[in-house]
Amino acid sequence: MRPWIVPVAAALLLAALPAVLTPYTQDLVVKIAIYAVFALSLELLVGAAGLVSLGHAAFLGIGAYVTVMATGDGGGASALWLLPAAMGAAALYAAFVGALSLRTKGVYFIMVTLAFAQMAYFVFHDTKLGGGSDGIFLYSKPVIQFGQTVLLDLDRKPDLYYTVLAALVFTYALLGLINRSRFGHALAGIRVNEQRMRAAGYTTYGYKLAAFVIAGALAGLAGFLLAVKDGAVNPELLSWHESGAVLLMIILGGIGSLRGAVIGAMAFTLLKELFQSEALLGPLAGHWQLTLGLTIIAFVALLPKGLIGLKARLAGGAHA
Amino acid sequence: MDFATFLVQCLNAVQYGLLLFLVASGLTLIFGIMGVINLAHGSFYMIGAYLAFVLAPYFGDWYLTKLLAGVVLAAVFGYLLEWAFFSFLYQREHLQQVLMTYALILVFEELRSMLVGNDVHGVQAPSWLAGGFKLGELMSYPWYRVFASVACIVLALALYGVVNRTRLGMMIRAGASNRDMVRGLGIDIQRLYRIVFAGGVALAALAGMIAAPLSSVYPGMGGSVLIICFVVVVIGGIGSITGALVASLLVGFVDTFGKVFFAEYSGIGVYLLMAVILVWRPEGLMRRSF
């Protein structure tokens, strides 16, 4: 079977879904898709390049903040420059953070990325720049229009849905291409043995930095979408909880696979949704932290390769 | 700022730094030796603080006995925890452990809420440590804070002794600098891990117990401590006790004087410090030296 068949089928299915979804479940799909974009962007760092970042939410948050701040109080700004602005700002901060943090390795890298994310968090939280701890609001959604013809108005639900879907497809395809390219092979080489890559004449620092900036820009894309969807942006988007959550998504799904990142984003969101639902679980919903926690523990215990390993495990029979 | 105020601020910085050290030392041991990024470390601090609250009625003024009882409980708890949740994870990717510790945070928070409730509670300092001594014109300095600092110093010395003068310490040092070497030496690594983990939990819980009368106990108290401890561990150099001590004091000073001079940006100061130090020394201040 060709590797692209399942993703393409999934994308087509998603494109057809709005016909049968309620407004709420449609929102839920949009949310999962945005988190999938975010998780995929981190997957490029963790899965492809072996760089575990615990500060990835900073780029999501910066993308979201720039979207709202650049829109200002005026009418709907054009998505044509708003989106590049959000992704560019995130990429710029990623270039800065990456340039400094890529000098470190392993756990230190994890912590330096965390430190830079916390710095960004406190800048938005403690200063007037972005409305302080209460955050700021997006009062008019971005549009694309030529003259009087409105091609895209993200205030309309279908427009938002298909834009998010397109972003997911774009991100997935881009990362798929990267993984197959010479650049992707170099990243894989760096992940396995950086020393040897350097000996083979690769400037590993440059490759890693490029990956970091691309991942930052894609996280900025997710931030743009999130800001447009929610219409509200606040510092918690940059907090380490958010960075931790997205890392959990890709671990849960299974590191080293694009599908894993998407599945992880879906599983994490849906599990929380399920455990918090009073309609289904009654009073137990009040203890969602317990049920979610225990479920994650069960996953860790039973699924060493994440959810993506589930299929192999089911097929592989009864050992272990 | 006049000189007397400056001195008092220095005292504040040292005291805060020492308490941080107590929490962070457990984290750095677990980090350095087991390679586990323990997100649940803040929860152990929280558990310690709530232990201090729950145990208080049974011990009264037998404060040191209470601390001892709490530490023993926490160590046993840590030992069992390692056995139940971590012992089978070492063959796996490190990130699996991150997932596990995250899940434990959720479980601990909920259990805390079910067992003790969500109210804020105060914890009394023992009566023989009540009051304070005069410091400057208006201020006085509570005896309990002095006690907390002294306790931290004593523990730091004890830890230094254990790490440098005992067989266990030798294994810990070997483990921190080269994990594979320890296996090569024929040491029961499983047992070493279990002891280190139990010790780390006990240290965090003890810090929580000591801090409880100063900070009171409240839901979510573990979260804020966790990140600042990560900062301390990384600045100091992973696995280094001395490094953790130096880094704690540095963080104490930056935090204290940051608040006084740059109120609006004080949240950023500590992270800026960390970034600068890591750019200067990517491995932290004291990697591979105790």
Place this chain on the structure above:
Amino acid sequence: MKFPTHLALVAACVASLALPAAAQTAGPIKVGLMLPATGTFAALGDMIEKGFKLHVQEQGGKLAGREIQYFRVDDESDPSKATDNVNKLIKRDQVDVLVGTVHSGVALAMAKAAKESNTLLIVPNAGADAITGPMCGPNIVRSSFSNWQPGYSTGVVAAQKGYKRAMTITWNYAAGLETVKGFTEAFEKGGGKVIKDLSLPFPGVEFQALLTEIAAQKPDVVFAFFAGGGAVKFVKDYDAAGLKKAVPLFGSGFLTDGTLEAQGASAQGLFTTLHYADSLDIPKNNAFRKSFALTYKQNADVYAVQGYDAAQLLAAGLNAVKGDMGKRDAMLAAMRKATVDSPRGKFTLSAGGNPVQDMYLREAKGPNNEYRAVAVKALADPARGCKL
């Protein structure tokens, strides 16, 4: 051992797709409670819910003859999840009324979602000035206070006591800064001067450096805004540092509300102002406290009052239209015009939808914040930026 995890996932998928709530016409009134059930504010959310349900229960479980059906969402006090959470109530459960919440950032996101979907929102705590200021709307009312109010009334009292030089201390976040602004406005109007504003990052609790700064500056009075665990620690540290005897400490009521037991002796004698006092000796308050204690085996507090009054506001609106939610405009107008017989004393709503209420000076005595005097009579929030 494999299938449970597998099943859980499938169940999650099915569950989330199978939840469309059927449109209902005459059934019960759906009340969406979006309150914190986990985290630092969990206890506050609990009291608000209890207060709300107590009033409904006192009316026989019905308001204006209609059953009340509750839907609950834990908002986790996380503003970044606020829009999603509020949409669970608006879109999934299709509630008629939103009630929430404690955290200002979350409440602002709720207000925005309520405005966009034109859902009735009653805010039972969050004091963000903007909710009844720039973001005000005909369908948004508050049963609690604006941050400006307790700050302002404390400023009035502090100036009346003749203090000239004040310092303020709070967390560097919106609620704290807005409260301090209210204090400064009243205190400087009364002839005093705020010589320095101190702040630390939310929710930090390392106060020692700032206390030393207070001791160095020697102001006549200190005004503090903290709440919950931070309030407990601040009051204890302030006392332990010996400052309590040297520099009087004033605060908005949240400094000592719900925290007195934990603060112990350190809080005794502290003056704060708020729109409620536990020992307020009026028939309505006495009846309310008795009823609350009988029902829940615990003492009511200001959060319970705010929850109770949220239900009273809803009842006032519903009664005016005899339970017919279809007559929305009439219902909203009735709520704006209502005089609520609250345990805190009667109050009305301002044009912005915020209570116009007496602010009380209280003194911490034993386990209670005891009523001392009316600090400001019928204080109305200026509702700056509200165009209603």
